[in-house]
Amino acid sequence: MILNDTPWSGLEAGKTDTRRVDALASWNWFWAVMPHTDVALVLQLTDLPKPMPDLPKLRNLEVRFQTLSGGPILYIRLKDSSQLELFETLCRDVIAAGELGETEAEALERAIGRTFRWHYLLRGGKLEVLPEEVQKGLIGEIEVLKLLIADIGSKPALMAWTGPSGAPKDFELKADCIEVKARRGASQPFVKISGEHQLTDVPDRNLWLGVLAVDKVNPPHGRTLKEYVDEVTEFFERTEPSAIMDWDRHLCDAGYDPMHDYSAWRWIVSAPDLYIVAEGFPRIAAPIPLGVSGLTYSLALSACIPFLREWKEFRFRLIKEHQHEST
Structure with a gap:
């Protein structure tokens, strides 16, 4: 026995x-x-x-x-x-x-x-919970991921989510790349650009900057990071369980451990503003002078207004491209 x-x-x-x-x-x-x-x-x-x-x-x-x-x-x-x-x-x-x-x-x-x-x-598994700024960034990327899932499906969207693996851009699609930035809605209208490669052109792809307001709120308002994660997990469990492996791998790479307690932080998030990073967009991009690296700078969103586009415009192009790949 x-x-x-x-x-x-x-x-x-x-x-x-x-x-x-x-x-x-x-x-x-x-x-x-x-x-x-x-x-x-x-x-x-x-x-x-x-x-x-x-x-x-x-x-x-x-x-x-x-x-x-x-x-x-x-x-x-x-x-x-x-x-x-x-x-x-x-x-x-x-x-x-x-x-x-x-x-x-x-x-x-x-x-x-x-x-x-x-x-x-x-x-x-990580020893410590993710700090507030990292939680904000992950929530922002999850919200963009949800939009991509709705447009092109779970597995193609997860395949495009490259930020957790340390890639220069957060999302890398066949014809587009998206860099995602989360900011406090009540803060000065700036976003922090970390490194000269975040807004560098990608050959044969359009580059987009997605900006979301992610704000910490008091209970009972908002949701915890775990609740944002669980929403997507439950969606996969209902609709495409084979995608869960990729989803968990991305979360692990992002440093998220579901065993940690995230109940102390509750967040609300806006829909993303989407900017096309094209000629004339305010940025510091490679190539830069030899010996200069690790640049960090603030980008005024007011200077980006001429480049603001509707998500539905991006969505139309994205779906059309995905349908072309599938045929």
């Missing part, structure tokens, strides 16, 4: 022993104790997926497909028994995600996607 007061309590060590998680569950989930007393979560499948999807690789977990006499399975095995409490939380989260699937294939996709979420969290 093994592991009192856990889902694996009563299962025999030394051989693969299983117990169904819930007789009322839509899919065939099992608690399991594998050889060498390692505990696991098992999803029994009718068929292996084709093509075989990538699976997360974690130091203390093994995630694999296996074909047994009773049919194929996906299993998640814990290799470090000291992490049992966290592993149970992970398993229940994966089960909850998989149960949202309407078919076995979708349940498997959701389960793997949720496991990848844990993969990115455990790989890149």
Whole structure:
């Protein structure tokens, strides 16, 4: 017998022993104790997926497909028994995600996607919450991402979101790049440009500057950063669960850890003002004199008014370009 007061309590060590998680569950989930007393979560499948999807690789977990006499399975095995409490939380989260699937294939996709979420969290969790300025910037980028998702779809929009990975521009589309700036609505009408590359022309692409007002407010007004993130996560879970892996990777790269408490900050955000960075736009751009680097300067938005454009103008071009790519 093994592991009192856990889902694996009563299962025999030394051989693969299983117990169904819930007789009322839509899919065939099992608690399991594998050889060498390692505990696991098992999803029994009718068929292996084709093509075989990538699976997360974690130091203390093994995630694999296996074909047994009773049919194929996906299993998640814990290799470090000291992490049992966290592993149970992970398993229940994966089960909850998989149960949202309407078919076995979708349940498997959701389960793997949720496991990848844990993969990115455990790989890149941060020790401290993001500071206020970084929270503002991330909320601004998320709002622009939502607009792009509405226009071109989840996966193309996520692919275009390059800011968290450290790219010079926050969004890089086939024919356009967008640099996003978040500012306080009540502050002087300036935005901070960090580096000579942020507003540098990109060959064969239009460059846009998106400016949003992101203001801190008192409860019950506004939303926390976690609520902004959860809104997008829930949208993906409902509409395109396979996009969740990319979404979590971007959040991890941006330094966001969902385990941190962001309840002390609540924010409201405006729709973006969009400026075309074209000839005559006020900026310092590369090339700059040899030996000069790391420039930071303030850009007066009043000087940018001649370059202000409607989002619907940008949207029309974007959708047209995306439709052309899809044909």
